[in-house]
Amino acid sequence: MTQRWNIQAKRDATMQNFAEEVEYKPVIKGVAVGDEACNILDTLIELGIHGVDFIITGTERCQLEQSVASVKVRLGHVQPRITLNPHEMTGADCESVKHIGKALADADMVFIISCLDDACGHDATVRIADYAEGIGAGVMCLVALPSHHEGTAINGGAQEALGILQSRHSVLVLPNGILVRSIIGGITDLVTKQRFVGIDCVDLKESIFRYMDxxxxxxxxxxxxxxxxxxxxxxxxxxxxxxxxxxxxxxxxxxxxxxxxxxxxxxxxxxxxxxxxxxxxxxxxxxxxxxxxxxxxxxxxxxxxxxKYPRKALIPQLPESLENDNQADIPPFLRT
The missing domain is CATH 3.30.1330.20 (Tubulin/FtsZ, C-terminal domain)
Structure with missing residues (x-):
């Protein structure tokens, strides 16, 4: 009798695990990089996109405090550029990277919204995209270029960052911020809403996220x-x-x-x-x-x-001087 009960218990546990797998929904993150992109992301949150967790990153403390996003990471508050170069990384950069890493660690899909409107945004957009793809997430960068009146330095840096992104990731250049809701929602709703003819996350990674243009x-x-x-x-x-x-x-x-x-x-x-x-x-x-x-x-x-072509080693390791004994605080893809 005990043996038969154990067999039935195992069957029940198996069916429960199977049901949990069937009900699994992909983890989708939306990341705004830079202060102007934060405004776009706040609008998206107000409009509502089903099944997406939002993260904002920026240099201005007041911008972060006013945002309605649940996860906020401040960048470049020690120097004007966030560096992820192991030989140049400061303690402040390390903290920013760890926060971003924790926020993205379980993501299946990541949508990065960036206006490439400052030096910090240029560098951080590329690095965050590299990190997200390095942990196996499908990554799409939605980029709005700065206007010509913002100066040669900003526009030159934006074009350079765009070139790097287009050589590594799926990139869609936005004519304006109005379309962001439709572009992201058109993909995420396919895997989060009731489907008549379905596409799963694996299909999307193969049919969208492995292409750059x-x-x-x-x-x-x-x-x-x-x-x-x-x-x-x-x-x-x-x-x-x-x-x-x-x-x-x-x-x-x-x-x-x-x-x-x-x-x-x-x-x-x-x-x-x-x-x-x-x-x-x-x-x-x-x-x-x-x-x-x-x-x-x-x-x-x-x-x-x-x-895309297969790539390796996009994610630099943390320098030994910035390591500590609490490895649990460092995302898996940053551990040495």
């Missing part, structure tokens, strides 16, 4: 032929001006609608997208419930190009 098109439509019309708008979006969708190596479609979704909607999107790209293009299409009551159909089209 990303362009996005947006389309919305209502009525009887809404899915096809919204897809046409996305394919012809001004945001894709100068980019040939047919040359994309990967295309990801994030489609959303209310509860009245149908397979006819999905089939219309799938057919039209595949008609516009060659058979060699990797097409991934997801359809989810946006929770709205109307019949509006929305399409976010992510066109990805320039596949």
């Amino acid at each position: 990303i362009k996005v098109g947006v389309g919305m439509a209502s009525g009887g032929n809404r899915a096809v019309e919204a897809t046409k708008m996305a394919l012809a979006s001004p945001l894709l001006a100068g980019f040939d969708v047919a040359k994309a190596q990967s295309v990801v479609v994030s489609a959303s609608v209310g509860k009245d979704a149908s397979m006819e909607d999905f089939a219309g999107v799938d057919r039209l997208v595949r008609e516009n790209v060659p058979d060699s293009t990797d097409c991934t299409i997801g359809l989810y419930n946006n929770g709205e009551t109307g019949d509006q159909f929305a399409v976010m089209l992510y066109c990805c190009d320039s596949q």
Whole structure:
């Protein structure tokens, strides 16, 4: 009797573990780097993005104190640039890095928002992106470049940082901050909301996050032929001006609608997208419930190009002079 009870207990425990695995939801982080990006992130929090934890980093103490984000990390409060070079790192830099590392340690996907509007932001954006990808997270950098009136030094540094980011990570250059909610939400909602046709986190890492150059098109439509019309708008979006969708190596479609979704909607999107790209293009299409009551159909089209090359040793180790005996306070990827 005891043996039979033990077998049943093991079965129950196995089923419970299986249920926990099935219910697992990816951990998604949104990181704002720099004071201007913090304003964008605060707006995102107010608008609401389902299933995303937000972190802000900046140089101004008052900016951090006023932010509604739950995790705040101050950068560059000893010197104007945060350095992650083991030979130049100060104790203050070490503390900043440890806080960022702890905040990102369990992330599956990381969206980094940066306006590259100061020297600290240039350096920190690159380093944080390197760290996030180094721990295995899918990383996308949403970058808004500073305006020309901010001076040659700021713009020159921004272009240099952008070049480094584009050589290592998935980068989408923003025409303005208004689109950030749609761009991030179009990806995160695919894995956090009720799905009619699902895409999981692994699929997204393969179809978006392993490409360096990303362009996005947006389309919305209502009525009887809404899915096809919204897809046409996305394919012809001004945001894709100068980019040939047919040359994309990967295309990801994030489609959303209310509860009245149908397979006819999905089939219309799938057919039209595949008609516009060659058979060699990797097409991934997801359809989810946006929770709205109307019949509006929305399409976010992510066109990805320039596949990443395998990289190693992006994450420097902490210098011995800054180490302490409390290894538990140092994220795993920073331990020597």
